[in-house]
Amino acid sequence: MKRILVLFGGCSTEYEVSLQSAHGILSHMDPTRYTPLMVGITRQGRWLCYTGPLEAIAEDRWQGEHCVPCTLSLDRGERRLLLLDGSGRALPFDGAFPVLHGKNGEDGTLQGLLELAGVPVIGCGALSSALCMDKDRSHKLAALAGVPVPKGAVFRWGAEPEAIRRAAEALGYPLFVKPVRAGSSFGITRVAGPEGLPQAVEEAFSHDREILLEEAVDGFEVGCAVLGTGELTVGQVDEIQLSQGFFNYEEKYTLKTSAIHCPARIPPETADRVRQAAKTVYRALDCKGFARVDFFLTPAGGLLFNEVNTIPGFTAHSRYPNMMKGIGLDFSTLVSKMVETEELS
Template sequence: MKRIVVFFGGCSSEHSVSLQSAHAVLTYMDRSRYSPVPVGITREGRWLYYTGDLDAIPDGRWQDGPCIPCTLCLDRASRTLLLLDGSGDTLCFDAAFPVLHGKNGEDGTLQGLLELAGVPVIGCGVLSSALCMDKDRSHKLAALAGVKVPRSAKFPRGTNADELQQTAQSLGYPLFVKPVRAGSSFGVSMVRAPEELAEAARSAFANDRELLLEESIPGFEVGCAVLGNESLTVGAVDEIELSQGFFDFEEKYTLKTSAIHCPARIPAEKTAEIQQAAQTIYRALDCKGFARVDLFLTPEGSIIFNEVNTIPGFTAHSRYPNMMRAAGLDFTALISRIIETEVTA
């Protein structure tokens, strides 16, 4: 039986979302094939091997339960956790499954540490994780691969307000102001008029050292789950129906004024085009294991790239598992298939 370290929590603003995803992965993992080793990372960055009740994970109670401080042995290919309780004990494992969202987990940092130590990483590696977190560079590579992308312009922190205003005018209102590197729409603002730009820029720069001004794309957002390495499996395409605003952090996790339709209410031929575009982007950005590719579908039928989530939300009700369920993979089978992309039984 293979031992799989499941990393959860993390130092990012998406800590609580990671707890929900990891709880689902740990709960539904096939215990006849895999033995999970839960390692929670606190908001302060401490690594804790957790041996308690899984139901204490989603609300954060796990930190008050049975935990042993630990760290990763960096001896290449030892695949060992060092327990820091004074016992000198170690815990061997076969692979690592990061279930961390946002910075310091989804951006290639943890993946780099694991790869340095020779640990097989389930999911995207260093390069793809870093590229997909970077909205500017991922768009440039997608465009080179032949996929349409929004018009945009990147600016470093310290750019004067006049320069931002001039570019915003050329892009046209409404537009989006985004941190170049952030997840779950943190720091993203829809700007409808010039007087809103300065505050939106402050919010974006609070989340990253660079921001992106990006044109608003008419139509609606669609997503496609992709699974695999050389041979790819794609899930059903889903559709986000918005009644107001945009799909920000609150809407993503509450759906107060929005709805998600899976499969999307679009013609079969357009679904096939979106699935093909998702695979093109997945390969262009060097993804492996699994990822969710998000795009826009305009009223004229154009497919335009938005972003890739290399560790998408992973509860039993999240978009990625729902897309794969609609394609015939239940949650337990999906987790096994994802692990199999890196680990042979």
């Protein structure tokens, strides 16, 4: 039986969502094949080995009597969790499953730490995680692979406001101003006209040292779940229906004014194009294990790459497991297949 280090929580603004996703993964992990070793990372960055009930994780009640401070052994290949309670104990494990969203969890930093220690990582590695978090560089690689992307312009911190203004005028309004590296739509503003540009730029720069001005694509968003490293499995294509604004953090987790249709309400041949493009982008960005690839679909049938989410949500209502459910993979089977994509020896 394999022991899997499941990491959750973290210092990002998506801490609560990570708890929900970790609860989903742990609740559907086959107990006859895998033993989870649960490690929660607090908002302050403290690592705690947790041995309490799963429900407390989902409700953010996990910190307390069931926790022991811990750290990862960095001796390459040891694959041990060192307990810092004075006992000198070390818990062995076979691989790590990061279930953290956003910065310092999904951006390659944690994956790099695990890879440095010689720990097999379930899901995307350091390179692909970093690339997929980067909206500019992921778009450039997707375009080189033959998948169209929206028009945009990138600026670094300290750029002249006049240069940003001219780029916005060239793209045309409305447009989006985005941090180049941020998760779950944080720092993104839809700008209807020149008067809203300065504040949107300031907001985006508060999240990252680089920002992206991007055209507002006429159409709607579709997504595709991809599973595997060698041979790839793709789920049903889904569709985001918006009644206003854009798919920001609140909408992603409350669906107040939006809806998710799975399967997407598009012709079968269009869905096939989405699935093929998703595999192309997945390969181009060196993804492995699993990821969700999102696109814009225009009224004329054009397909433009938006982003890759390397650690998508894993609650019962999340898009990724529902896409896979659409092709016959229930949640428990999906979790087993995700773990199996990494050879644990």
